[in-house]
Amino acid sequence: MSGMPLGRIGFIGAGRLGQALAVAFARAGYAVSAVNSRTAASAQALAQRVDPHARQRPLVAGHPQAVVDACDTVFITVNDDHIESMARSVAWREGQAVVHCSGATEIEALQAARHAGADTGGFHPLHTFGDVDTAVAALPGCAVAVESADEGLRAGLMNLAHHIDARPFELPRGSRALYHASAHYAGSLVVTLMNEAVQHWGRLGIPSDQALDALLPLLRSTVRTIESRGLGPGMAGVAARGDAVTLARHLQAIGAAGLVERQLYADLTRRSVALAIDSGRISPEQAQALYATLNMAWRPEDH
Ligand SMILES: NC(=O)c1ccc[n+]([C@@H]2O[C@H](COP(=O)([O-])OP(=O)(O)OC[C@H]3O[C@@H](n4cnc5c(N)ncnc54)[C@H](OP(=O)(O)O)[C@@H]3O)[C@@H](O)[C@H]2O)c1
Numbered sequence: 406m407s408g409m410p411l412g413r414i415g416f417i418g419a420g421r422l423g424q425a426l427a428v429a430f431a432r433a434g435y436a437v438s439a440v441n442s443r444t445a446a447s448a449q450a451l452a453q454r455v456d457p458h459a460r461q462r463p464l465v466a467g468h469p470q471a472v473v474d475a476c477d478t479v480f481i482t483v484n485d486d487h488i489e490s491m492a493r494s495v496a497w498r499e500g501q502a503v504v505h506c507s508g509a510t511e512i513e514a515l516q517a518a519r520h521a522g523a524d525t526g527g528f529h530p531l532h533t534f535g536d537v538d539t540a541v542a543a544l545p546g547c548a549v550a551v552e553s554a555d556e557g558l559r560a561g562l563m564n565l566a567h568h569i570d571a572r573p574f575e576l577p578r579g580s581r582a583l584y585h586a587s588a589h590y591a592g593s594l595v596v597t598l599m600n601e602a603v604q605h606w607g608r609l610g611i612p613s614d615q616a617l618d619a620l621l622p623l624l625r626s627t628v629r630t631i632e633s634r635g636l637g638p639g640m641a642g643v644a645a646r647g648d649a650v651t652l653a654r655h656l657q658a659i660g661a662a663g664l665v666e667r668q669l670y671a672d673l674t675r676r677s678v679a680l681a682i683d684s685g686r687i688s689p690e691q692a693q694a695l696y697a698t699l700n701m702a703w704r705p706e707d708h
Contacts, residue, residue, distance in 0.1 A: 408560030409524070410475025411502065413438035417469045417491060419451035421534040422506055423482035425541050427463075432541075433568040439464040439475040443483075455535065470495045477559075478502040480514070480528070489514040497521035499605030501559050504528050508585035512552055526553030527581070528562050530571060531588055545570035550574040550584060576675075599624065601669065608662060637684020644677035649698045656698065671699050677703045 416423045419442035431437045436456045436571055440463050442448040448465045456462040468474050470605040473479055473495045477490045481491050485507045497503065497527055499522030503515050508529045515525040532539040532587060549566040550572045553559040559575070565572035606616035630639040643652045652674065660667035678695045681687045687695075 408562075408564040409502065409555075410477075411435060411565060412559050413475065415439040415441075415463075415472035415476030415479045416451060416643045417441050417479060417481050418443075418483035418487075420482065421446040421537065423480065423528075424451045424454055425534050425544070426480065426482070426506070426530075427455050428452050428537070428541050429544050429569045430565065433565075435565070435568070437463050439466050439561050441466040441469045441472045447585070455569065459644075473497060473501070474503075477503065481505045482653040485510050489517075492516040497523040499523070502526065502555075502561070504553075504558075504562065506530070506551070507581075508588065509582050510553070511581055524553065524555035525556045526555065526562055527551065527576070528565070529576075529581075529585075533592070534632040547571050549573045550576045552576065552581075566606045568679030595624075600661065601666075605659065605662065605666075637680055637686060638678065640680060640684070640686065642677065643682045644674055644695060645686045645689040647695065649691075649694040652695060655700070656701070675699055 414427075414430055414437050416427055416439075417438070419427075419440055423440075423442075424447075427440070440451045445465065445467070452463045452465050464475055466475070469491065479501065481488050481490050481503065482505070482617045488505050488507060488510055492503065493626045497518040497705070499533040501518070501523040502525075503516060503523045504526045505512075506528050507514075508531075510527075512525050512527050515523075519525045527550065530544065530547050531550065532547040534546065548567045549571045551559060551562045551566060552575065552649065553562060563573045563575075596701075599617070602620055603616040606620075607613060611619075627641075628642075632637070642686070643649075643655065654672075656667060656671065659670045675696070678687075678692055678699075681693045682689070
């Protein structure tokens with residue numbers, strides 16, 4: 406697949422992601438030609454970042470329509486809630502490409518453009534865009550979910566991802582909410598789990614910065630082990646060892662913080678036991694012992 410040439414690229418929405426992608430696309434040799442944002446300052450910031458030396462600065466447009474008129478491929482990089490209304494608010498033309506970068510929003514949000522004869526698609530980097538420079542520097546190697554019913558645009562977006570040194574993969578139609586929610590397990594929910602650990606260490610009188618300092622190397626080594634050995638073979642802990650006695654101690658200690666804390670620990674450990682069985686780490690008998698321990702009723706008087 407050679408992919409459709411994306412031609413002059415425009416951005417509507419010059420926020421964290423819009424600015425970072427515009428810089429990355431321009432550095433990869435793509436023509437970032439026009440930008441509009443709710444405030445002129447954001448649009449100017451994008452244009453300045455794309456071309457700091459003002460050699461061929463993108464047009465800073467006062468209205469989204471001017472970006473649509475000036476470009477072949479338009480990235481709508483406004484907040485998720487405004488993607489659909491933005492797509493409806495301008496006049497598209499046949500042969501144009503319109504792309505959004507939201508993980509959880511279906512491509513149907515761009516149907517106004519599709520009805521006008523434009524190709525539509527999604528380009529979602531599995532990446533955190535906070536500070537623009539940091540985000541651009543960390544883009545190489547990041548996965549990008551590409552979706553389009555139009556083969557040429559799909560291939561063009563795959564090429565674009567390759568050209569910014571990212572790793573594209575294709576998403577099936579209608580799957581974005583599940584895809585996006587699941588990705589949270591590798592992102593923001595890891596933060597939540599780290600916070601649980603820090604809170605419990607707080608009960609031991611260990612300050613949170615000291616707790617985080619001590620727990621981060623463990624998190625790093627967990628990630629490295631997953632990379633080198635995979636999930637099941639790389640798993641450590643009570644479930645992977647079939648250690649029901651230690652699990653009972655854990656449940657009692659964690660349960661002292663409350664029923665919700667115990668329930669969370671037990672529910673996650675149930676999933677660990679399932680993974681340990683599936684990957685041949687423990688026998689069915691060991692799994693039964695772990696499940697029996699997990700199913701023991703929680704009684705407040707135990708604590
Ligand atoms: N941030 C991330 O980590 C991340 C990761 C993957 C995907 N995404 C996706 O990227 C897209 C943009 O997110 P973001 O994080 O970049 O958000 P953001 O920093 O809040 O930027 C959104 C930009 O859209 C502009 N905007 C809002 N309404 C507008 C309108 N009606 N007309 C023109 N411009 C408008 C805002 O303009 P002003 O600044 O001018 O007010 C703002 O700069 C979303 O679809 C999001 O899901 C974000």
